[in-house]
Amino acid sequence: MALKFLVIGRRGQLARAMQERAVALGHSVHSVARPDLDLLSEASVDAAISAADCDVVVNAAAYTAVDQAEREPDLAFAINATGAGYVARAANRRNAPVIHISTDYVFDGVGSAPRLETDEVGPLNVYGHSKLAGEHEVRAATDAHAILRTSWVFSPYGGNFLATMLRLAASRNELSIVADQVGAPTHALDLADAVIHIASQIVQGPRHDFGVFHATGSGYVSWADFASAIFRESAAIGGPCARVIPITSEEYPTPARRPLNSRLSNERLLESYGIALPHWQDALKRCMARLAPEITSKP
Numbered sequence: 001m002a003l004k005f006l007v008i009g010r011r012g013q014l015a016r017a018m019q020e021r022a023v024a025l026g027h028s029v030h031s032v033a034r035p036d037l038d039l040l041s042e043a044s045v046d047a048a049i050s051a052a053d054c055d056v057v058v059n060a061a062a063y064t065a066v067d068q069a070e071r072e073p074d075l076a077f078a079i080n081a082t083g084a085g086y087v088a089r090a091a092n093r094r095n096a097p098v099i100h101i102s103t104d105y106v107f108d109g110v111g112s113a114p115r116l117e118t119d120e121v122g123p124l125n126v127y128g129h130s131k132l133a134g135e136h137e138v139r140a141a142t143d144a145h146a147i148l149r150t151s152w153v154f155s156p157y158g159g160n161f162l163a164t165m166l167r168l169a170a171s172r173n174e175l176s177i178v179a180d181q182v183g184a185p186t187h188a189l190d191l192a193d194a195v196i197h198i199a200s201q202i203v204q205g206p207r208h209d210f211g212v213f214h215a216t217g218s219g220y221v222s223w224a225d226f227a228s229a230i231f232r233e234s235a236a237i238g239g240p241c242a243r244v245i246p247i248t249s250e251e252y253p254t255p256a257r258r259p260l261n262s263r264l265s266n267e268r269l270l271e272s273y274g275i276a277l278p279h280w281q282d283a284l285k286r287c288m289a290r291l292a293p294e295i296t297s298k299p
């Protein structure tokens, strides 16, 4: 059955991936974004969600500037917590389930074990606190929710680590990249596929588990090794590459602290919905193949 998706956000990585994948799989997508829908305005959220003809609401919009959030905590909370609540309440009023996206940054990153959904949270930065508050808002607003915690999102749409690496390598031979933060790069198109499969099962059955799920690419890697893998793929198609110098987080201070261990266990997603996202290396190859014409056409 073709589903009608209402996606909050239009220009972000996941919103664009949702548009691409849902349409490719025969579903319809209506995306709403600023200025028509602003997560700072409950009235605009209510108006957009009550007017839309949809089976499921996907909130792909968020305040995602992790370092800037340290200087703008009120704005980060207004968008990621209060705004997320507006979306979930409006979806509940029209009996539509909501799929909400959260983050590995709800954890403190201690140890090296992959975190379970039931593990204790403890964000290290304002962004993580605001996203955790968003989870609480969604849970309080509606039972019909799937909160997907993802990590290290990349895509062909720019505005991510991969794009930054390629841009920097165009003008520098060496890049110092942190090697002590380990996590799972997640292709936005793979995350979109997971969202679509979850939505299909929630709306049509047979499964409709609600709650929090970890949903990241398979496999774990440090930022430094991810950068090296990006440059290997880029070099293979004649794109920019740089030598990676591994450094510690202490050597690269940022306004927001990041968890060292961003590993999430995706077991619950597999058990509940039968979904495992592809390995990040496979995802990286697909993303680079998409970017190849753009990369190789640059002087």
Ligand SMILES: NC(=O)c1ccc[n+]([C@@H]2O[C@H](COP(=O)([O-])OP(=O)(O)OC[C@H]3O[C@@H](n4cnc5c(N)ncnc54)[C@H](OP(=O)(O)O)[C@@H]3O)[C@@H](O)[C@H]2O)c1
Pocket (backbone or CB within 6 Å): 009, 010, 011, 012, 013, 014, 015, 033, 034, 037, 038, 039, 040, 059, 060, 061, 062, 063, 064, 079, 101, 102, 103, 104, 131, 150, 151, 152, 153, 154, 159
């Ligand atoms: N990127 C990552 O590495 C990462 C990691 C873990 C979790 N996540 C989560 O994954 C989800 C998707 O992330 P993403 O990478 O696709 O984000 P993104 O590319 O940064 O896009 C975020 C979108 O949110 C929209 N937005 C911001 N403030 C808004 C407001 N007040 N009202 C309406 N829209 C607003 C922006 O709209 P404009 O275009 O108008 O600015 C933008 O299009 C988010 O929930 C994020 O927290 C991301």
